[in-house]
Amino acid sequence: MFRSATLRLTVWYTIIIMAVSLVFSTALYIISRGQLESSLRRQWLRRIDQRLNIVVQPNDISADLTEGSARLLNYLLEFNLIILALSVFASYKLARHTLEPIEEAHTAQARFTADASHELRTPLTAMKAEIEVALRDKKLTIKEARELLNSNLEEVSKLELLSNALLKLAQTNRDTIALRQTNALEVVSGAVERVKKQAQLHSISIKNDVRNIKFVGDSTSLTELFVVLLDNAIKYSPEKSVVTVTCRKSGGCVAISVEDKGAGIPAKDLPNIFDRFYRVDNSRSKLKTEGYGLGLSIAKKVADLHGGSIEVTSTVGKGSVFTVKLPIEQKK
Numbered sequence: 001m002f003r004s005a006t007l008r009l010t011v012w013y014t015i016i017i018m019a020v021s022l023v024f025s026t027a028l029y030i031i032s033r034g035q036l037e038s039s040l041r042r043q044w045l046r047r048i049d050q051r052l053n054i055v056v057q058p059n060d061i062s063a064d065l066t067e068g069s070a071r072l073l074n075y076l077l078e079f080n081l082i083i084l085a086l087s088v089f090a091s092y093k094l095a096r097h098t099l100e101p102i103e104e105a106h107t108a109q110a111r112f113t114a115d116a117s118h119e120l121r122t123p124l125t126a127m128k129a130e131i132e133v134a135l136r137d138k139k140l141t142i143k144e145a146r147e148l149l150n151s152n153l154e155e156v157s158k159l160e161l162l163s164n165a166l167l168k169l170a171q172t173n174r175d176t177i178a179l180r181q182t183n184a185l186e187v188v189s190g191a192v193e194r195v196k197k198q199a200q201l202h203s204i205s206i207k208n209d210v211r212n213i214k215f216v217g218d219s220t221s222l223t224e225l226f227v228v229l230l231d232n233a234i235k236y237s238p239e240k241s242v243v244t245v246t247c248r249k250s251g252g253c254v255a256i257s258v259e260d261k262g263a264g265i266p267a268k269d270l271p272n273i274f275d276r277f278y279r280v281d282n283s284r285s286k287l288k289t290e291g292y293g294l295g296l297s298i299a300k301k302v303a304d305l306h307g308g309s310i311e312v313t314s315t316v317g318k319g320s321v322f323t324v325k326l327p328i329e330q331k332k
């Protein structure tokens with residue numbers, strides 16, 4: 001699809017360049033021919049030998065004019081052939097340059113749709129298979145039916161989790177955010193409040209050392225960002241450990257760090273963890289956690305919308321530090 005679009009665009013760019021070149025060449029030809037004619041006339045007039053009283057007929061210059069015009073036409077033809085060759089090359093490059101970002105976005109969208117469909121299909125297939133087997137079993141007991149319903153409920157919860165994550169991703173996929181004065185303490189406290197129950201469930205304590213640093217941002221989406229980071233810190237940490245949130249001013253930014261003493265992330269996975277649907281294989285650390293690999297891509301999108309960034313340092317077996325840097329003032 002993009003190959004033929006590139007070729008079509010190349011042809012159109014070439015036609016436009018050649019049309020401009022031909023219009024200029026024609027104008028140049030007409031003007032130059034007129035000037036050539038008047039200059040030939042002047043030359044002939046100067047050569048008239050007054051003494052012999054030769055009268056020059058206009059026909060006498062026509063041979064020179066035809067020869068000069070033919071030479072001019074030749075130059076213009078060669079010039080246009082060179083322009084044609086150069087414009088085909090330049091048009092192809094320009095067409096590639098124009099279509100490349102669209103092609104990349106299209107490929108990313110197709111990959112995302114395929115990944116999302118795959119994630120949606122897995123629990124649905126499991127549920128369908130279980131229900132079919134149960135329906136075929138004429139001697140299905142109440143106990144077995146309950147087990148089946150429990151298992152189905154688990155799959156439905158997974159689907160709910162995925163649809164929530166997809167919805168959040170769609171919400172962050174806009175280009176603007178509602179900016180207002182907010183502060184680091186308000187944003188982080190809101191996020192801590194939302195993960196408190198989950199932390200208690202895993203006997204993990206959250207140490208909130210964030211100060212009241214004011215900055216301009218969208219507190220709702222930023223709270224969402226810190227929910228993702230805190231949720232991960234809890235999910236990937238052993239029971240009874242501590243998750244610490246700190247903040248400081250750094251240049252024109254407020255830098256907020258979430259530190260855990262959990263499983264850590266292997267160096268080879270670090271460049272990919274912000275990609276959609278990317279999950280680190282935690283089989284070796286025996287961590288079985290729920291998730292679809294969408295949290296960090298949502299967090300990164302929120303940071304990007306603020307003109308900020310997320311950095312991560314991590315050591316396997318020791319823990320991770322995620323640092324979010326956000327500009328204190330937003331550029332108008």
Ligand code: ADP
Nearest residue numbers: 232233236264273279280291292293294295296
């Ligand atoms: P998930 O829903 O799988 O947690 P994320 O996008 O939030 O998706 O994270 C991507 C992957 O990065 C996770 O699967 C996990 O392996 C790794 N990860 C993220 N945060 C941490 C952390 N604090 N400690 C260890 N691993 C982490």
